Every structure is written in C-alpha cells, then in structure tokens.
Amino acid sequence: MATIASLKKGQRGIIKEFSVDVVPLKLLEMGCLPGNEVALVQTAPFQDPLYLNINGSHLAIRKETAAQIEIDIVD
Amino acid sequence: MAKQINVALIGNPNTGKTSVFNRLTGLNQQVGNYPGITVEKKQGICKLPRGVKAHILDLPGTYSLNASSLDENVVIELLLNKNDKDFPDVAVVVTDVENLKRNLLLFTQIKDLGIPTILAINMADRMKRKAISLDVEQLEQRLETKVALISSRKNDGFENLKELIIAHKTLSTKPSLNASVIAPEYFDRLRKAFPNQDLYKLWLVITQDVNFGKLDRKEMKGVASFQTESTSNLKRLQQKETIARYQFINGVLKETLTIDTANAKDLRSRLDRVLMHKIWGYVIFFAILLLIFQAIFDWSSYPMDFIDSSFASFSEWTKNNLPAGDFTNLISEGIIPGLGGIVIFIPQIAFLFFFISILEESGYMSRVVFLMDRVMRRFGLSGKSVVPLIAGTACAIPAIMATRNIENWKERLITILVTPFTTCSARLPVYLIIIALVIPEQKVLGIISLQALTLMFMYLLGFGAAIFSAWALDKVLKIRSKTFFVVEMPNYKLPLFKNVGITVLEKTKSFVFGAGKIILAISIILWVLASYGPGDFNKASEIVQQQNISTNISEEEIETQIASFKLENSYIGHVGKFIEPAVRPLGYDWKIGIALVSSFAAREVFVGTLATIYSVGSDEEETIKNRMAAEVNPILGTPLFNFASGVSLLLFYAFAMQCMSTLAIVKRETNSWKWPMWQLVVMTVIAYVVALGAYQWLK
Numbered sequence: 001m002a003t004i005a006s007l008k009k010g011q012r013g014i015i016k017e018f019s020v021d022v023v024p025l026k027l028l029e030m031g032c033l034p035g036n037e038v039a040l041v042q043t044a045p046f047q048d049p050l051y052l053n054i055n056g057s058h059l060a061i062r063k064e065t066a067a068q069i070e071i072d073i074v075d
Numbered sequence: 076m077a078k079q080i081n082v083a084l085i086g087n088p089n090t091g092k093t094s095v096f097n098r099l100t101g102l103n104q105q106v107g108n109y110p111g112i113t114v115e116k117k118q119g120i121c122k123l124p125r126g127v128k129a130h131i132l133d134l135p136g137t138y139s140l141n142a143s144s145l146d147e148n149v150v151i152e153l154l155l156n157k158n159d160k161d162f163p164d165v166a167v168v169v170t171d172v173e174n175l176k177r178n179l180l181l182f183t184q185i186k187d188l189g190i191p192t193i194l195a196i197n198m199a200d201r202m203k204r205k206a207i208s209l210d211v212e213q214l215e216q217r218l219e220t221k222v223a224l225i226s227s228r229k230n231d232g233f234e235n236l237k238e239l240i241i242a243h244k245t246l247s248t249k250p251s252l253n254a255s256v257i258a259p260e261y262f263d264r265l266r267k268a269f270p271n272q273d274l275y276k277l278w279l280v281i282t283q284d285v286n287f288g289k290l291d292r293k294e295m296k297g298v299a300s301f302q303t304e305s306t307s308n309l310k311r312l313q314q315k316e317t318i319a320r321y322q323f324i325n326g327v328l329k330e331t332l333t334i335d336t337a338n339a340k341d342l343r344s345r346l347d348r349v350l351m352h353k354i355w356g357y358v359i360f361f362a363i364l365l366l367i368f369q370a371i372f373d374w375s376s377y378p379m380d381f382i383d384s385s386f387a388s389f390s391e392w393t394k395n396n397l398p399a400g401d402f403t404n405l406i407s408e409g410i411i412p413g414l415g416g417i418v419i420f421i422p423q424i425a426f427l428f429f430f431i432s433i434l435e436e437s438g439y440m441s442r443v444v445f446l447m448d449r450v451m452r453r454f455g456l457s458g459k460s461v462v463p464l465i466a467g468t469a470c471a472i473p474a475i476m477a478t479r480n481i482e483n484w485k486e487r488l489i490t491i492l493v494t495p496f497t498t499c500s501a502r503l504p505v506y507l508i509i510i511a512l513v514i515p516e517q518k519v520l521g522i523i524s525l526q527a528l529t530l531m532f533m534y535l536l537g538f539g540a541a542i543f544s545a546w547a548l549d550k551v552l553k554i555r556s557k558t559f560f561v562v563e564m565p566n567y568k569l570p571l572f573k574n575v576g577i578t579v580l581e582k583t584k585s586f587v588f589g590a591g592k593i594i595l596a597i598s599i600i601l602w603v604l605a606s607y608g609p610g611d612f613n614k615a616s617e618i619v620q621q622q623n624i625s626t627n628i629s630e631e632e633i634e635t636q637i638a639s640f641k642l643e644n645s646y647i648g649h650v651g652k653f654i655e656p657a658v659r660p661l662g663y664d665w666k667i668g669i670a671l672v673s674s675f676a677a678r679e680v681f682v683g684t685l686a687t688i689y690s691v692g693s694d695e696e697e698t699i700k701n702r703m704a705a706e707v708n709p710i711l712g713t714p715l716f717n718f719a720s721g722v723s724l725l726l727f728y729a730f731a732m733q734c735m736s737t738l739a740i741v742k743r744e745t746n747s748w749k750w751p752m753w754q755l756v757v758m759t760v761i762a763y764v765v766a767l768g769a770y771q772w773l774k
Contacts, residue, residue, distance in 0.1 A: 029180055060448075060560075
C-alpha cells in the first residue's frame with residue numbers, strides 16, 4: 001500500500017480518501033485533499049521531514065503523518 | 076468629521092500582508108497588544124483620496140477561520156462581533172498570486188460572513204516572470220467581489236485598492252458558498268432553530284472554541300446546547316466544508332487562471348538545492364549564525380563606545396554646570412548613568428532584529444525549520460523550536476510568543492521552558508563588558524578576535540544548555556500529545572528594506588520604552604539607596620578624619636576614603652554586606668552582589684547598576700568599563716574583575732533566570748504559575764552551582 005511516505009524524490013501521486021481522525025484539518029486547509037496531486041520535492045537528512053508540493057502548495061510534514069495518507073503513485 | 080472607514084487586513088502567512096500594511100500606513104502605525112492577551116495588535120491610519128481616512132487593522136496571519144491558536148482566535152472573535160469598535164466596514168483579503176488557490180480558502184470563508192470583502196492579489200509583478208495570466212473581470216464575477224492587483228514591492232496598484240476601499244458600500248455581500256451544502260439535513264435543523272441567524276456564523280460558533288463579544292453571545296445563546304453532533308462528526312463536517320470550498324475554488328480558477336508550467340524551474344529549486352543540502356545546508360546555516368555574532372560584537376562596539384563615553388561626559392558636564400546639591404547628584408549620578416545603561420543596548424538590539432527580520436522575510440527561516448526538525452526532535456523539540464531559539468537571542472518574550480505555531484503541546488511546553496537559556500540581548504551587555512575586562516585582546520589565526528570567539532562560545536553555551544535541558548525534560552515530562560507538524564515553504568524573496576527598517580525601529584522602540592522604564596526606575600532607586608544611609612553614614616567625614624588624624628595623607632585621598640566609607644554605610648551597603656556571604660564563594664564583592672540582585676528585575680540592569688554604584692561620590696569623568704577595571708578585591712588586593720571571577724559571572728548570567736517579564740509571559744502562555752516558578756528555581760540553582768564550581772576551580 002503506497003502512502004506519501006513511500007514516494008521517491010521527484011515522484012508524484014494522487015491522494016486517496018482518508019479519515020479526518022488521522023489527518024489534521026490544518027493539512028486539509030493547506031491543500032492536502034483527496035484527489036489532489038502530491039509530489040516529493042526533497043527529503044531532509046535522515047529522510048524526515050518531507051518537503052512536498054501538494055496541489056501547487058509547498059509544505060513540509062513529518063514522515064509519520066505522511067505515512068497515514070494513502071496515494072496512487074502516478075509515475 | 077466624516078467617520079473613518081474600518082479596514083481589516085486578513086490573509087495567510089507569507090502573502091506579504093505586513094508589507095501591504097506598511098505601504099498603506101507608512102510610519103503612521105502603532106503596535107500594541109489585544110487587551111488581556113499577548114497577541115500583537117498592529118493598526119494604523121491611511122489617507123485615502125478626497126480627504127477620507129481609513130483605520131487599518133493588520134490581523135494575525137491565518138490559513139482559515141478554523142482557529143487553532145491564540146493569534147487565530149483574535150481573527151474570528153473580531154469578525155463575529157459586530158459590536159467591536161474595530162469591526163471592519165470592509166475586509167481586505169491579501170493573497171499571493173502564486174498561491175492563489177490556497178489563499179482563496181480564507182477569502183471564501185470571510186465572504187460567507189457577509190462582510191464586504193475586497194480581494195487584493197499581491198506580488199502581481201511576478202506574474203510575467205512566472206507566466207501567470209489572470210482574467211480579473213471573470214474572477215470578480217465568479218467571486219462576486221472586487222479585485223485589486225497590487226505589488227507591495229513595486230508599490231503598484233495601491234491607488235486602485237484605496238478607491239475600492241472608499242467604494243466599499245457597493246460591494247456585494249453574497250456568500251460564495253452555501254453552507255448548507257455541507258450537510259443539508261443538519262443545516263436545515265439549524266435554520267429552523269435560529270431563523271434570524273447567518274448559517275455560516277452559527278456553524279463557526281458551534282465548531283470554534285473561542286469567546287465571542289458580550290452581546291453576540293446573548294444572541295447566540297443556546298447554540299452550544301445545539302451540538303447534537305459528536306465532535307468527530309463535526310470534524311467530518313469541517314472536512315466536508317473544506318473540500319466543498321476547494322471544489323468551488325478549483326472551478327473558479329480553472330476559468331480564470333493559467334500558469335505556463337514550462338517556466339517552472341525557478342529560483343526556488345535552485346536555491347533549495349544549495350540551502351537545504353545535507354551538508355552545505357548546515358554549513359551555510361552555521362556560517363550565517365557566526366556572521367551575526369561577529370557583526371554584533373564587532374560592528375556595534377563602535378557606536379557603543381561612543382554612547383558610553385558621551386554619557387560619561389554628559390554626566391560630568393551636568394555636575395559641573397548645575398548648582399551643586401542633591402538634585403544635581405540625582406541627575407548626574409542616578410538618572411544619566413541609568414539612561415546610558417538603556418541607550419547603550421540600542422546598536423545591538425537593532426543589529427539583531429535586522430538579521431532576524433531578514434532571515435524571516437527572505438523565506439530562509441522555514442528552510443532552517445525543515446533542516447533542523449529531525450535533529451531537534453531527538454531532544455523533545457520541534458523544527459519550529461529553532462525560530463524561538465534564534466529569536467531568543469534577541470529577547471525571550473517575543474520568542475516565547477513565537478512558540479504558538481508549534482502544534483504539539485509537549486514540544487511547545489519544552490520549547491517555552493528552555494528558551495530563556497538562549498543568550499538574550501539583555502545578557503549581551505553583561506557579557507560584552509566582562510569579556511572586554513577579562514579576556515585579552517588577541518587574534519586567533521590572525522583574523523578572528525579572541526573576544527568574539529568567547530562571545531560565540533557564550534551563545535553556544537546558551538543553546539547547549541537549552542538543548543540539554545530539553546532532552547532532560549523530554550525524559551521527565553509525562554505528557555502525551557499527538558505529534559503533528561506542518562510548515563509552509565514560502566517562495567524566496569528579497570527582503571523589503573522598508574519592512575526590515577520598520578521592524579528594527581519598532582523592536583528598538585519597544586525595548587527602550589518597555590525595558591527602559593524598569594532600568595531607569597531601578598537606577599533611581601539604587602541611587603537613593605546608595606546616597607543615604609543610617610547611623611554612621613551621616614558622620615562619615617568626621618569618622619574618616621578621626622581615623623586619619625595622625626597620618627599624613629592628602630586631602631584628595633581623604634575625599635576618596637569618605638566616599639567609599641559612605642557607600643559602605645549607605646542603605647545599599649547594608650543590603651550588600653548582608654548578601655555578601657552568599658556571593659563571595661563565587662568571587663564577587665558586595666557591589667556585584669547588589670547588581671546581581673537588581674538583575675532579577677531584568678538582566679540589563681547589571682551594567683547600569685554597577686555604573687550607578689561606582690559613580691556615586693566619584694568626581695572624575697570615567698567610562699563604565701574603566702571604573703570596573705579599577706575595582707580592587709579588598710581581601711586579595713588583586714583586580715576584582717579577574718579571569719576567575721569574570722568567568723564565574725559569565726556563567727551565572729548564562730544560566731540564571733533573571734527576568735520578571737519572561738516569568739510573566741511564561742505564566743500567561745502556560746496558564747499556570749507552576750512552570751515559571753520551576754524555571755526560576757531550577758535555572759538559578761544551576762547558575763549558582765556552575766558559577767561556584769568555575770570560580771573555585773580557576774582562582
């Protein structure tokens with residue numbers, strides 16, 4: 001099962017449905033919504049946190065949050 | 076006189092909202108606090124065409140109206156309270172043309188409150204370079220608003236924005252999203268229960284945990300009891316709301332906005348590759364820190380020496396030119412040295428805020444947060460703790476306020492508790508003067524000054540103490556809270572000189588008038604305590620002359636002896652002698668003891684206190700530094716400020732919690748006296764033990 005945490009650098013995916021109990025509202029408001037495209041721009045040293053481009057917004061989140069969000073990998 | 080138009084500036088962080096505010100108000104602005112809370116309130120007056128004036132309120136940056144921090148609460152509390160005197164006649168939502176999609180979320184929420192709303196699209200000067208084109212007319216129609224394309228960098232479009240503000244009465248107040256699409260049945264029930272209320276407002280009152288204005292609360296009475304839905308159900312509905320809003324926004328932008336992605340390889344990715352490199356990223360970060368410290372020590376020493384000697388000669392001048400007496404003494408020995416002790420900090424504070432605001436404005440600070448998160452987490456902190464820890468080098472008070480955007484309560488609490496260890500600007504003068512006295516003026520490797528290195532070490536020690544205690548707290552504190560972290564990586568921007576300048580001016584001003592008052596008051600109190608005394612004090616000259624009756628010493632020496640006899644027998648002398656046994660093992664005399672005690676009001680008082688104590692009864696024009704160098708340890712006969720006692724003092728100031736304002740702010744931010752008291756006791760004990768150990772080892 002692919003999640004945002006399993007993206008490789010430069011890879012893109014489409015966010016699948018997720019539950020509000022695991023993904024904070026704040027992240028949704030910043031554009032992390034089901035159906036949106038997410039790309040991994042860069043990882044920090046030790047592979048955490050992740051620097052993402054979600055729907056045109058550049059954000060960084062921690063790996064454990066990223067691992068909660070399922071995606072379909074595009075390429 | 077015509078009524079002023081109340082304008083509220085609202086927007087996401089990193090949209091250049093503050094630049095817009097600065098453009099509109101110029102220097103015609105004031106910064107204060109919202110009553111009862113420590114959220115900064117920025118407001119100003121803007122002159123509009125045809126003699127109309129607008130009162131501009133710069134609300135804290137927020138991503139949405141779903142508040143998750145004190146700063147964001149301020150925004151909804153104001154927007155839901157029609158009776159607030161700042162309630163806007165018109166809201167200007169500031170957005171960044173490159174992040175329009177995300178920024179519009181907040182816009183649609185504000186619009187749904189029925190407030191006349193203008194959409195200001197900032198950074199419009201970038202559109203050409205980024206190949207962005209926008210159908211403004213269509214956008215205005217779809218969003219039912221007026222759009223102002225502006226550029227705070229190029230000062231473009233502000234005339235248009237001002238005209239729109241004047242014409243605010245013509246704006247449509249139709250909501251952009253029908254709230255009931257979220258959950259038709261639930262909202263139907265709401266509508267039946269409160270037929271006269273705006274549905275979206277009701278929804279906010281139900282979902283937000285904030286206070287509302289007194290009168291509105293009465294109107295809304297009973298809403299709380301209407302929470303028939305469970306919390307998790309409400310959360311789900313909030314999620315649905317957000318999705319519905321984005322669907323609407325996506326639809327609008329599809330028709331109005333085109334971005335040619337061929338030009339996407341830009342400055343951001345090129346700079347990121349270097350600044351966030353796994354090795355170079357850290358090297359650059361530490362090089363920047365080193366540059367800041369070298370600058371603060373080296374560059375600011377010139378104006379500081381000038382200020383120091385100017386105040387010394389001014390004090391001397393008043394003494395010679397005003398009629399002799401207690402009042403003149405109060406001015407020349409109490410007030411002027413006290414004022415000098417305030418003014419002397421200005422160069423360093425200005426430099427520090429200059430650098431910090433450049434780091435923030437350029438977008439670099441977020442990169443540091445990203446780079447440091449993993450490392451900081453090992454110590455129970457968050458990458459976002461880096462900002463308070465760096466800001467703490469200016470002052471712990473704004474730094475502790477800056478912890479508000481740390482999502483995790485445990486990480487936030489630990490950050491608050493350890494931030495006072497970082498070397499704040501109030502410690503700086505103490506360090507500078509002691510380093511200048513006890514560390515030789517040498518160069519290491521021919522270029523780096525040994526004194527600057529020592530200062531750098533003191534900063535590292537402060538950070539080290541903060542990090543180590545964070546690690547210890549992480550092990551000790553048993554708080555379970557959900558880990559969560561999200562940080563926006565904004566575009567890189569060249570800092571606007573005007574914004575940096577205003578920040579520096581604002582912070583320096585608030586230091587001079589805030590901390591300055593305390594310093595001045597303490598200086599005057601100290602002067603009084605040092606100039607009067609009980610018993611033997613009033614017979615000083617007889618006693619000294621009696622003692623020297625058979626010796627053959629000059630008039631001048633007798634004068635000096637009388638002065639020091641007076642000081643020892645003054646009120647402050649008695650207090651000092653009383654605490655002397657406690658500070659002697661650390662290598663201090665009673666005068667330093669007094670300075671130490673008065674430092675508990677605020678550290679920066681130290682230099683001023685010594686300046687006042689040493690200048691009482693002295694006739695010569697002297698700088699503070701020369702006076703301190705001349706002090707002799709009465710028992711050993713060696714200079715009082717030697718290597719051992721100097722190091723001991725440096726260490727004491729590095730660790731001790733000597734700042735009442737910080738304790739007050741910690742109380743407010745943690746909502747309990749437990750944590751500030753904990754800080755006071757633990758930090759001071761550490762300071763005493765370390766200083767004691769250092770002195771005993773080095774002496």
